[in-house]
Amino acid sequence: xxxxxxxxxxxxxxxxxxxxxxxxxxxxxxxxxxxxxxxxxxxxxxxxxxxxxxxxxxxxxxxxxxxxxxxxxxxxxxxxxxxxxxxxxxxxxxxxxxxxxxxxxxxxxxxxxxxxxxxxxxxxxxxxxx
Amino acid sequence: xxxxxxxxxxxxxxxxxxxxxxxxxxxxxxxxxxxxxxxxxxxxxxxxxxxxxxxxxxxxxxxxxxxxxxxxxxxxxxxxxxxxxxxxxxxxxxxxxxxxxxxxxxxxxxxxxxxxx
Numbered sequence: 001x002x003x004x005x006x007x008x009x010x011x012x013x014x015x016x017x018x019x020x021x022x023x024x025x026x027x028x029x030x031x032x033x034x035x036x037x038x039x040x041x042x043x044x045x046x047x048x049x050x051x052x053x054x055x056x057x058x059x060x061x062x063x064x065x066x067x068x069x070x071x072x073x074x075x076x077x078x079x080x081x082x083x084x085x086x087x088x089x090x091x092x093x094x095x096x097x098x099x100x101x102x103x104x105x106x107x108x109x110x111x112x113x114x115x116x117x118x119x120x121x122x123x124x125x126x127x128x129x130x
Numbered sequence: 131x132x133x134x135x136x137x138x139x140x141x142x143x144x145x146x147x148x149x150x151x152x153x154x155x156x157x158x159x160x161x162x163x164x165x166x167x168x169x170x171x172x173x174x175x176x177x178x179x180x181x182x183x184x185x186x187x188x189x190x191x192x193x194x195x196x197x198x199x200x201x202x203x204x205x206x207x208x209x210x211x212x213x214x215x216x217x218x219x220x221x222x223x224x225x226x227x228x229x230x231x232x233x234x235x236x237x238x239x240x241x242x243x244x245x246x247x
Contacts, residue, residue, distance in 0.1 A: 015165045
């Protein structure tokens, strides 16, 4: 599969964080490949025809972080690897990618993304059912 | 979209997005359930059956039927022998464009039924 827009591989083990972050990056014009752990990220990097340019990886996700960055560098993959140690950092990094990357399709406040993630996490941890 | 194979998940999710559907990608039944429990709005769940983890797609579907009876849930599998799920199962491999179109129609039908559109 080929894509006309730059591709970000987002590695995040928590779906309530990964999904809004991925949607935010899509709003910025990126194609986003979602991985829920390091193994999925490696699978994507080795098998997809997509030209993955940026890897935005949560450091706490299984198989992600420094180990994934080392694995990528050892293979000479050209992707820029950005690590994030917290939800806030991940949102900040996503915002910086948006700022420097494809033109925003529409105004989209990254702080709203962070707020959305926090609300989703609070609802989840409180066991609230839709 | 609940699928443990990331390339299949990505392919069908992108096909659905091209049809104007908002897609949440879950890598396991547990992830899908966690997302539903977070209170986000979902119209349709399309889940693979055999996945790593403690919950199969059919078990997820049964749990959804119990907790969210109005939610459309469709199970797909290359080989299905779970008697606990008696509804039709979409056979794998499926045609990407055909399944994306069918899922889009079902999601929109559900929205129309609920008066969301």
